[in-house]
Amino acid sequence: MIIAVIGSFLFLLVAILYALLALGFPYGEFAMGGKYTVMPLKLRIACGFSVFIQLFAIIIILQTANLIPNFFSIGTTRGICFFFAAYLTINTILNGFSNSKKEKWIMTPMALLTALCFWITAIMF
Template sequence: MITAIIGSAAFFAVAFLYILLALGFPFGNLAMGGKYKVMPKKMRAACAFSALVQLAAIVFLLQAGDIISADISKNTAKGACYFFACYLLINTILNGMSKSKKEKLVMTPLSFLTAICFFITALNS
């Protein structure tokens, strides 16, 4: 399913950004309110955890879209897709309210696109 492929690519871009943030790269203006250019150590741990959750979400999305065959039930993958669709819609709203102009311009549409992909994939799985 094309929405699973598009959504996983978009969410992988976000996960990659969070991995870079966890490693101390100066892209903090794109995430978590844009308060820090380089994330402090405690925030880096949160970024690393977030990246792991995002990568797990990609596996659920690809499973629900019949792109991969993981040892996950169809209902579990579908439920996870609905959960992440809701999470990403909330994330879209919060990104839109960010003080960081870059986060608003980049992450808001990316979160919205990914949310739609999770939702459509769940509906069609």
């Protein structure tokens, strides 16, 4: 149960970062390869869209751990949790190859810890 709370908290931090990026804050070095300090409009829209996906992932991990009521069947919720675990594992690998030191050294470990939380929650519950 605590693993799901940790995973949801870490993903909430990422969602906040992406919300700030969508609003034009200069934190681009932490995301998307660190190419831009301030994201151009198309990437700001993508960042805004990804906030909703990240919030959905938070709901899924909390539902999988039975911390909040399920909107889907437990099998569906667990399957979606496995999907996000796999996505975050791939994200961890890609962050590790980033040209941005901030993304590589801050976001990679955060993605790894979040992926582990999703994997453990999906397997244990």
